[in-house]
Each structure stands twice: as C-alpha cells, then as structure tokens.
Amino acid sequence: MSMSRKPCRLCLLQECGEQELFEVIRQRIAAMPPAQKADPELYEHRLSLCKRCEELVSGTCRKCGCYVELRAAKKGGCCPHEHKRW
Numbered sequence: 001m002s003m004s005r006k007p008c009r010l011c012l013l014q015e016c017g018e019q020e021l022f023e024v025i026r027q028r029i030a031a032m033p034p035a036q037k038a039d040p041e042l043y044e045h046r047l048s049l050c051k052r053c054e055e056l057v058s059g060t061c062r063k064c065g066c067y068v069e070l071r072a073a074k075k076g077g078c079c080p081h082e083h084k085r086w
C-alpha cells in the first residue's frame with residue numbers, strides 16, 4: 001500500500017487502487033486448497049458485511065490487521081469484531 005495515499009474507508013483492496021497488492025491476494029486465494037476455501041456466495045456475503053463495517057480501511061480490518069479479502073476467502077475464517085459480524 002502506498003504510504004502517501006489517503007486511507008480509503010469502507011473500501012476493499014480491489015476498490016481502492018491497490019491493484020498490485022490485490023493481485024497478490026488474489027493469487028494466494030487461488031492457490032488455497034479447495035477444501036479450505038469459502039464458497040463464492042459466502043465470500044461475497046462476508047465482504048458485503050465488511051464493506052458496511054467501520055473497522056474496514058483500505059481493505060484492512062483494524063480489529064486484526066488482516067486483508068479482509070484474504071480472511072473472508074478461508075472457509076474457517078471468522079470476523080474478529082466483538083459482535084462477530086460474520
């Protein structure tokens with residue numbers, strides 16, 4: 001992530017101009033064993049909840065420091081928020 005760029009609140013990496021970083025994340029998701037991957041509907045549902053969360057800044061969750069697009073892709077992934085948003 002560029003340090004000179006203003007943080008993008010409520011944006012995923014793929015939406016905030018971090019295409020190179022998103023490509024790395026996309027490749028890591030693609031390399032996950034299928035049994036460890038959330039199904040596409042669950043992945044999109046999780047991201048839709050992150051996009052409404054005040055903890056999302058430039059694709060990163062402020063609760064845990066993870067890139068949400070990677071965290072949401074893991075079948076056993078969970079939201080670290082005290083209200084467990086997903």
Ligand code: SF4
Pocket residue numbers: 049050051053054055056060061062063064068078079080081085086
């Ligand atoms: S707290 Fe949960 S819903 Fe909010 S950005 Fe982090 S993972 Fe997403």
